Amino acid sequence: MKRFISCAVALSMFAVASSTASAGSLVELAKWTFETSVPTTAGPHSAEGGLNAGAGSPATGFHTVGAAVYSNPVGNGSFESFSSNNWSEGDYYMFRTSTLGYEGITIQWEQTRSSTGPSEFDLEWSTDGTNFTALVVDYVINQVTWSSGAYTAGSLFGPHTGPSNLDNQAAVYFRMVSKQTTASAGTNRIDDVTISGTLIPEPGTLGLLALGALLGLRRRR
Numbered sequence: 001m002k003r004f005i006s007c008a009v010a011l012s013m014f015a016v017a018s019s020t021a022s023a024g025s026l027v028e029l030a031k032w033t034f035e036t037s038v039p040t041t042a043g044p045h046s047a048e049g050g051l052n053a054g055a056g057s058p059a060t061g062f063h064t065v066g067a068a069v070y071s072n073p074v075g076n077g078s079f080e081s082f083s084s085n086n087w088s089e090g091d092y093y094m095f096r097t098s099t100l101g102y103e104g105i106t107i108q109w110e111q112t113r114s115s116t117g118p119s120e121f122d123l124e125w126s127t128d129g130t131n132f133t134a135l136v137v138d139y140v141i142n143q144v145t146w147s148s149g150a151y152t153a154g155s156l157f158g159p160h161t162g163p164s165n166l167d168n169q170a171a172v173y174f175r176m177v178s179k180q181t182t183a184s185a186g187t188n189r190i191d192d193v194t195i196s197g198t199l200i201p202e203p204g205t206l207g208l209l210a211l212g213a214l215l216g217l218r219r220r221r
């Protein structure tokens with residue numbers, strides 16, 4: 001009986017070890033494809049994919065000029081994207097999601113523009129939606145022509161890893177802010193914005209793993 005119990009304990013330890021094997025891999029927390037939201041306004045537009053898909057993960061746009069028009073031209077290898085015109089310096093696209101239980105937060109996205117659209121942006125992060133800090137300064141957007149049927153290289157940004165301030169937060173914010181004021185007809189558009197993170201190992205699980213290792217040592221004697 002005693003041998004049976006220790007065998008069962010060893011088996012359960014093995015199960016715990018197996019279930020935590022994925023702890024180091026990157027998980028998509030929110031992904032905006034715009035295939036369901038099909039934007040015609042500043043938003044909010046819910047994330048279509050990721051662990052936190054839905055209204056809790058909104059995308060929004062901000063333009064100083066009231067005449068700005070939001071639209072949904074083709075994405076990069078997909079039918080929809082988030083596009084707008086009338087760009088002023090300081091205008092932005094913003095994305096929010098929860099990172100509770102996750103660390104090592106990353107963001108990547110596709111972005112392009114029309115010939116007269118803004119080409120220089122900053123990537124900023126925040127945990128309160130008010131105070132933002134730059135993560136990438138003056139990144140350059142080339143004019144890459146997207147089509148719905150095939151992916152076009154040359155418009156992927158990131159993945160960029162945010163600071164540890166973004167770990168395990170009920171809300172984190174990223175925004176792409178224009179550094180330029182351009183002609184009113186100039187557009188800039190964004191697609192497949194993905195915020196990811198790595199599962200934070202639970203202290204309890206670590207304890208069990210340590211116990212399992214200890215039992216393993218005892219059995220080997």
Ligand SMILES: [Ca+2]
Pocket residue numbers: 033034035075076078079080081191192
């Ligand atoms: Ca899309």
Ligand SMILES: [Ca+2]
Pocket residue numbers: 072073074079080081
């Ligand atoms: Ca469309």
